Amino acid sequence: MTSDAMPTGTTSGTPQVLLAHHLKQLKLPTVLREYDKVARECARDGVDHPRYLLRLIELELIDRERRTVERRIRAARFPAVKSFDTFDFAAIPGLNKMLVLELARCGYILRRENIIALGNSGTGKTHVALALGLAACQKGFSVTFTTAASLVNQLLEARDERRLLRLQRDLQAVKLLIVDELGYVPLSPTGAELLFETFSQRYERGSTIVTSNLPFEDWTSVLGSERLTGALLDRLTHHVSILAMNGDSYRLKQSAGRRRPTAAAEQNQATTERVDPDTGEITGG
Helix, strand or coil, X not given: CCCCCCCHHHCCCCHHHHHHHHHHHCCCHHHHHHHHHHHHHHHHHCCCHHHHHHHHHHHHHHHHHHHHHHHHHHHHXXXXXXXXXXXXXHHCCCCCHHHHHHHCCCHHHHCXXXXXXXXXCCXXXXXXXXXXXXXXXXXXXXXXXXXXXXXXXXXXXXXXXXXXXXXXXXXXXXXXXXXXXXXXXXXXXXXXXXXXXXXXXXXXXXXXXXXXXXXXXHCHHXXXXXXXXXXXXXXXXXXXXXXXXXXXXXXXXHHHHHHHHHHHHXXXXXXHEEECCCCCCEEEC
């Protein structure tokens, strides 16, 4: 065979079957799905072969990036997927909206800086953390979401099962670690020390988002040690953006907003109903 001879697959067999096989082997599912439709469109529009190939490859790249983002989102283990499109900034007037939207651009991750969101229960701290996590996934960063209590339990179990070092390496490697609800559950001395080690190992190596319902001066009640609390805050707040989210409960406002239309509808229904004096039945008035 000469060096410029055509591969046998191009001259024998059924082209569609061979093409499907080769595209699967090359892991080009979008090209496999779209090549025939795009070929017809290009033939109709008089598009040449290079531009036909360009369209196919662009579709493959777009779809591949979408699948990659979806994998990052699944790997992050978000309890729900939230974005800033559904966040009501007007409900928390003390929150610096411009800062939050700037953080969503993820420059802080490149600088290995942290974010701490402090505020009352129900003020949207978790929503903001989830939206920032989603933005990070979309920008190409690995993300892990957990609550403080769950993280401590994972660390304690890993220690008991002699796989603590592996878990710590995994937590250190992730680009953005989100630790939600620090302050809701007091930690054991061992749990507090393991949590401190996790934050300490990530210091200036990766970004961490922490949400808490407690002001900094009350973190000792959770960690159980002034020394440990001071050392933890020293690392977390060295390079940090602090989001103040005190105010009325965001969730309660949403819940009240849903109840009001229902209550109004029930009241309207009640005012239009009457009892028929002859039959005793309730009828519309």
